[in-house]
Amino acid sequence: MVTTPEANMHILLVEDNPGDIRLVREALAMARLQCQLHVATDGDEAIDFLRRRGRHAQAPRPHLVLLDLNLPGRHGREVLREAKLNPELRSIPVIVLTTSQSEDDVVYAYDLYANCYIAKPSNLDEFMGIVKMIDNFWFSMVILPHGEGT
């Protein structure tokens, strides 16, 4: 039924805070973004999802990763390193979406080829705005590599 080009877009959200997960879902719904949101709640699960291991053996290859840095267990930095140093995964855009505004984190993220770094805004409208912008930019304006894996 859905025929928009985004219909089969897969987004992997790596986030441990249920409140933020719900916010992203709400924002995606409000932005009327037709996509499938997958959630990994810690660093290990995110890596399993990307590598299609364990219970994520059937996982699709995401078109975009939204990555929080402060995660329980393996840190978001390690997930980023895993994603960007792996030749099969490195073409997937990774957007760091985190509360941290630390200069160290920003530098580190870009050093590891993060595609962009966004600090989570405290205001709901701004948060919605950012999700809408991600939609506009990454799924409408930008041409992404398709067809690999999935």
Place this chain on the structure above:
Amino acid sequence: MDPHMLHHTEYMAHGFCLLWERPLVWLHVVADSFIALSYYSIPLMLLWLARRRTDLVYHWMFLMFAAFIFACGTTHVLSIVTLWKPWYWLDGLVKAATAAISFTTAVLLLPVVPRTIRIPGTRQLTQANEQLQQKIAELNQTQAQLQRYAIELERSNQELGEFAYVASHDLQEPLRMVTSYLQLLEARYRNQLSDEADEFIHFAVDGASRMQGLINDLLAYSRVTTRARAFSPVEMNEVLRRAQHNMQVAIAETGARIDADDLPRVNGDSTHLVQLLQNLLSNAIKFRGKQPPRVELRARREDDHWRFSLRDNGIGFDARYAEQAFMIFKRLHSNREIPGTGIGLAICRKIVERHGGRIWVESVPGEGTCFHFTLPAITVKPFDPGDSE
């Protein structure tokens, strides 16, 4: 000297007096020889000492002693000579010379003695030295203790700064949830609930966003120390330009006019100085009166620093509150009158004090406010074309 004096035949050699008794003559010869030998060697040693120890007080006294003892030695040599040769004139002349030298030495020595007595002796010096050593040890101990306190203080200060930063950063996370979900609630259910519920939500949203503001300010305040950069020469004209650029919307909206002197270079952290001027400008614009804001920025050299004065034509305030204005989260106006959290001037003070300066304010209600602050001047201006930033 008259040779007759030396070879006077009318006198008898001294040996005659001794009836040429060999043991007695030899006793005199040997005794006088040893005396002479010793008297000649003592001046040599004194000269040696005086030459080496040029630091000695009454250095000349040693030379006098050397001369006088040498003369004494010579009289004993002549005593031996006169045993066989009756050169009594020569003997007498040498004695007279010795007398002159001895007498001079004695006279010169007289005032020296009491003064020499006052020169501390080795024992006194050793004692004084010991006391000094003890004092030095005590001082070293005190210094070490002070150093420990300084290190401890610095550490605790740093910890406090880090604590403020971490606390304000980590507090943001749950607060963001509160704010976001209240806003979501408001957005989705407004008008579906009673008016009262809408009002409650409004108060909760308002409270949460004000708390957000406070936390952001606390973060900004703690960043003054946690993100401090080393000082370098800073062009204050450029600092003002950047502050004005950051404030351009407010300046345009209120029709504010800023009139500044040609500002000097100071030694400082340019990012912080921009923030300082920006906060003061924003203050002047925020607390404007009915007229469009007019701001004057003057700079005057005072000793080793520059004094900047930023005067506005705003609403001013009672001078009684001048000191309170710089306290963290202290506000002189209610939130309804003029919104704000009261961090701006606290940050200004922290920045100025970090630069070793002072900030104070003069104000008359209804007439305006004048902020003064001092910043260290650049005393030696090394030529370096790339150091303006």
